[in-house]
Amino acid sequence: MRAIVLGSAAGGGFPQWNCGCPSCVAVREGRAGLEKRTQDSIAFTSTEGRGELAPRFAIVNCSPDILSQIQATRALWPKAARHTPIGAIILTNGDLDHVLGLFSLRESQPLAIYATESVWRGIEASVFVRTLKRFEGQVVFRPLDLDRPVELANAAGEALGLRVRAFALPGKLPVHLMGHGEPSPEDNVGLAIGEPHRPTIAYAAACATADVDLAGDSALFFDGTFYREDELRRLGLSESLAKDMAHVPIDGPEGSLAKLASVTARKIYTHINNTNPILVPGSDERRTVEAAGWEVAFDGMEIEV
Numbered sequence: 451m452r453a454i455v456l457g458s459a460a461g462g463g464f465p466q467w468n469c470g471c472p473s474c475v476a477v478r479e480g481r482a483g484l485e486k487r488t489q490d491s492i493a494f495t496s497t498e499g500r501g502e503l504a505p506r507f508a509i510v511n512c513s514p515d516i517l518s519q520i521q522a523t524r525a526l527w528p529k530a531a532r533h534t535p536i537g538a539i540i541l542t543n544g545d546l547d548h549v550l551g552l553f554s555l556r557e558s559q560p561l562a563i564y565a566t567e568s569v570w571r572g573i574e575a576s577v578f579v580r581t582l583k584r585f586e587g588q589v590v591f592r593p594l595d596l597d598r599p600v601e602l603a604n605a606a607g608e609a610l611g612l613r614v615r616a617f618a619l620p621g622k623l624p625v626h627l628m629g630h631g632e633p634s635p636e637d638n639v640g641l642a643i644g645e646p647h648r649p650t651i652a653y654a655a656a657c658a659t660a661d662v663d664l665a666g667d668s669a670l671f672f673d674g675t676f677y678r679e680d681e682l683r684r685l686g687l688s689e690s691l692a693k694d695m696a697h698v699p700i701d702g703p704e705g706s707l708a709k710l711a712s713v714t715a716r717k718i719y720t721h722i723n724n725t726n727p728i729l730v731p732g733s734d735e736r737r738t739v740e741a742a743g744w745e746v747a748f749d750g751m752e753i754e755v
């Protein structure tokens with residue numbers, strides 16, 4: 451299986467349109483070594499031979515940047531007059547940076563969307579969802595039950611040759627739904643995805659704690675939103691702590707660097723907020739995570755397991 455990181459930034463992207471933090475200023479000005487990043491998304495595909503027009507890709511999360519992400523990724527370009535190699539979209543939660551792109555994928559293209567019932571209910575509450583329901587079968591919703599692996603297929607039922615298992619991750623309801631529903635373990639999930647009976651990749655891009663069992667996968671993409679618990683306060687950007695936003699920081703005794711030290715899989719931070727100093731090559735924080743064996747995802751990064 452092959453994975454292509456479509457977007458490696460947290461909500462807001464890098465640079466963030468209304469942010470004048472030192473890193474956003476530097477990347478906006480094109481300072482050497484800093485790379486622009488779009489919002490969280492990753493594409494998975496089986497490496498087995500498939501027909502030219504076969505559905506090949508499952509996309510995890512559908513960010514507001516999806517159109518430019520597709521444009522930047524040759525493998526996702528149409529292979530016929532009306533065609534997409536994207537067979538399925540999997541949502542890990544209902545945050546806007548993970549779902550807004552759905553409303554850009556109209557153009558009468560049938561879509562298969564995999565999400566937990568709770569995440570799907572949140573999307574159905576939006577009046578915009580009607581733009582995806584203009585004809586019978588435009589959206590085929592397939593529920594993801596926790597810890598029950600499913601074989602992915604496109605809207606027409608053609609298999610992608612990929613299997614995914616969703617597992618609960620401590621998180622929170624999307625900001626726009628807080629106070630409008632009871633929190634559920636299905637609100638925020640991680641995914642283990644792979645070809646059947648082959649190595650898997652775990653994707654846990656939003657997680658409130660690093661006390662999670664992530665053994666058994668060949669590679670792990672993990673929440674790299676914040677380096678420090680009080681990162682936004684230090685920069686004078688917000689009073690919110692990382693935990694207020696349900697993201698475990700990298701640093702500290704409860705941070706992912708310490709807690710996931712024994713995970714032997716290839717480890718990659720993604721969903722990186724524009725304030726996180728690991729975005730700056732040569733920073734102490736970047737050197738610290740690399741010395742601990744972690745990689746830092748970037749848009750266009752490809753890995754194979």
Ligand SMILES: [Zn+2]
Pocket residue numbers: 460461490545547548656721
């Ligand atoms: Zn996000």
Ligand SMILES: [Zn+2]
Pocket residue numbers: 465466469470471472473474475724725
């Ligand atoms: Zn910034």
